[in-house]
Amino acid sequence: MSIQQTDTALAAGEKTRKRLPPELNILSVLIGVALIFEVLGWILQGQSFLLNPQRLTIMILQVSVIGIIAVGVTQVIITGGIDLSSGSVVAMSAMISMSFAQIATYDRAVYPWLTDMPVIVPVLIGLGCGLLAGLINGALIAYTGIPPFIATLGMMVTARGIAKWYTKGQPISFPTPEFAAIGSGIWPVVIFLAIALLFHIGLRYTRYGKFTYAIGANPQAARVSGINVKTHLLKVYAIAGLLAGLAGVVTAARAQTAQAGMGMMYELDAIAAAVIGGTSLAGGAGRITGTVIGMLILGLMTSGFTFLRIDAYYQEIVKGIIIVAAVIADVYRQKKRTKKA
């Protein structure tokens, strides 16, 4: 009898403790960073940092492309994996899709007989490149059992190599206006937010999402619960590749040119955004909303440092420190939770 009584007492105590959304921590960091720049802005530059719509638009435009791949990377990390190939896949997709988007009046097109194609052709080719890279990643991880780190490291090197080999290092330019329109104005932001929303819903409310978290939390238990872990992982990596392909198309369209060096280190920024946003590298935990906020923090820092005219070198040093600090904070949170149990 006494056992039951203590348990109900405990239950009552638990209920009164409010459950705050986990993004609140990271959101406060975002606001904090913004306010620091605001204050420093008035002191050092004599003007407001935040009340400048143009600056904010540029900042959000800059994070949009990496944001798209960060969404894909987040779901990969939730399964307990990693995707190092997304930056290279951006370059590869950008190059290949751009080569099918050139105008007829340009006399040194990659495929002179395939110019002025309808916009859907280069877009589908770009997405297809990303999807194929993702499928290869997923198949390697699911069916050969090599670690995701190695499989995607291989893809990272290979895709970059393909991007360079494709035109022997030459950039590809002069897209059709329809293709360029994809990257113009605030379209990249719209695409990023639409993707983020789609995957936020997908991870939280669909079977796909539930299985993704389950595999990350305990792959053996997931298998015994009837989840086909291999095909699911294949899907997750394929989608991550597809999103990297999309990011490639958007980048090329926005720059109106494609170069083999595009997307360099994007994968690391994407991983950093996910981790800053609370996605656990151990798998099983993470949210798209966190990743979006993480992405905004990274963007704010770049934009803020430029605004304060601080050297690019310092930017990188501070960025590195922030990433590590975010993970340390996460580790402490985890520890606190286990101690409670």
Place this chain on the structure above:
Amino acid sequence: MISNRTQAAIESYTHGRGDDLLVVEGIRKEFPGVVALDDVQFRLKRGTVHALMGENGAGKSTLMKIIAGIYTPDRGSLHLRGEKIALDSPLDALERGIAMIHQELNLMPFMTVAENIWIRREPTNRFGLVDHRRMSRMTRELFDRLHIGIDPDVEVQKLTVAARQMVEIAKAVSYQSDVLIMDEPTSALTEHEVEHLFDIIRNLRAQGKGIVYITHKMNELFEIADEFSVFRDGRYVATHASADVTRDDIIRMMVGREITDMFPKEEAKIGDVVLSVDKLAVNGVFHDISFEVRAGEILGIAGLVGSGRSNVAEALFGVTPATSGTIRIRGKETAIRSPGDAMRNGMAFLTEDRKETGCFLILSVLENMQIAVLHNTHVRGGFVDQPAVNRLCEDMKGLLRIKTPNLHERIENLSGGNQQKALIARWLLIKPSILILDEPTRGIDVGAKAEIHRLISRLAGQGVAIIMISSELPEVLGMSDRIMVMHEGHATGILDRAEADQVRIMELAAK
């Protein structure tokens, strides 16, 4: 012989003679929201094995962790060899002669046995480099004293679980430890290995060491322990010599109430054959297994650890598909290549290892419960019908009396018994017609055990065909209609409820 020893133990206890090795008094330990221990006392004497008893959550583990220097108590005192001590880390405890042998073993798999034992204390030669030959010799001497026959130069990863445990014990002894804490040391050992472990423990006892022993297995208590202390809800209940009490007395002290019916076997209407297995085999693991299970029937599978019991279950459920033989479900031959196949045919499988293959520890109780049911129902166009699933899970929570503040609590914060109930709920939600249970009550407390037994009985009554694997003979005998006994990958016999008893099962199991 036993009575002499315990008599002496009782006398020294009542007269408070000075041979107390470790005395713990007035300990209190709080965690946010929970008082784990309150005013707890414990006395360990030289040359005794002292068992800590209590249900999960009674505070045994917390107390042990305090003794081993992992937690610092909020209040209370520890006296070691009559001297008051305050421990600030497990290393501090180890250096003072208190060693803990963890349930999850803490050896480094890619290092040799000798390297593991002498880590941090490696003997060096005159160049300051590790002297491996001397280290091996020291290990061999240590093993000889303990009657352990393990090669010091073999990598730990190549050893069996039992052998690793021996290495852990030897390591503890190598620190000249006086107090050895063992947490469920026999949970992964075979009968024979348990005997060897007990010999080593008796040997250590004869050398005047004090051994703190945690177990859920009652018969071990009577075999190895001289004294035991009972804890309940974070409080100290009593200390007795194990010769003075019966099994029922101890259960009463642990639970604080009578458990009248541990194995509430109900009469169930036995129906048609649901599952029939013919010459099932997995190459190199088990062979030629044939049996049938009818609706409403409980088929027990008994056998020693390593006899292939769990492998049969895994083959039936497609975790490791069978390499030959046939499985018929309701008379129809069925190929089961994956757990998904098994589930489509109405099977459910509660695995042996709750943490490794059962729970998603970092996810909520709800996520843990709903994962199987989402395969076939409550999903429309990929979207989960969460309100409907929540209702189902709430009902299950009530039905199985799962104690959790709410369904959004992380499952790792629940007690073992409640975790197990949540996993059973996961499978009941898919309304199985064949339910395979592998060690359904391992490591959970007495009260929850009886509840789970009642539930199994009730399910059989509703016409579910049940296969239940268990290491605990009373459980197999108490619950099963028929019992298949396995030995080294073969079925050595199938006994009817009426003809089965412990002796006959052990004869078949150890054939």
